[in-house]
Amino acid sequence: MKKYRVIGVPVMILGSTLVLASCSKDNDPELSRKEMMVGTWSIVQVAHDNNNNGIADPSEILTVPPGSTDVNTETFNANGTGMVRIKNAAADTTIAMTWAITGDDAYLEVTVPGAPTVNNKILNMTKTDLQLENSTNPDGKDWTWLKKQ
Structure with missing residues (x-):
């Protein structure tokens, strides 16, 4: 009888470990970058x-001050359209755009009518945070940090 108990305990522990390991902390399926992109993002640093x-x-990073009434947002719709909104003391402007995730999910391509398409390299992306790099400026690279609203 002892033999079965000695063998049974490790088998039960192994079985429990396998069951627990197969459970996920987050029951949401893994989202693609395109799915994560959908929504409104606020620019928090440039x-x-x-x-x-x-x-x-650090001396080149400009952070939006807490409590600022300025609004710099980009809204990305699931169908590849969107809007850029820039609001400050001088103006409140919205501009239509189209967008796509390209290059094996490595780039965010944004097109505003009448302007060249901009390819931003995605440096870091989670469901709530996004860091982009743009190398098209002849004066040097530009970076943008965004937070999902």
């Missing part, structure tokens, strides 16, 4: 590579 060293130095 930077321009003034010294052309290829990184966003």
Whole structure:
């Protein structure tokens, strides 16, 4: 009888471990970058590579101050359309755009009518945070950090 109990306990522990390991903390399926992109994102920081060293130095990063009434948002719809909204003391402007995730999910391509298409490299993306890099400016790279509303 002892033999079965000694063998049974490790088998039960192994079985329990397998069942628990197969459970996920988040029951949501893994979202694609395109699915994560849908919604409204607020710009929280921007930077321009003034010294052309290829990184966003702390002195080059501009952060939206807490309590600011300025609004800089980008809304991405599931059908590939969207809106950019820029609101400050001088103006409140919305601009239509189209967008796509391209290059094996590595780039966010944005097109505003009458302007060249911009390809932003996605440096980091979660369901709530997004960091983009743009290398098309001849004066140096630009970075944008966004937070989902």
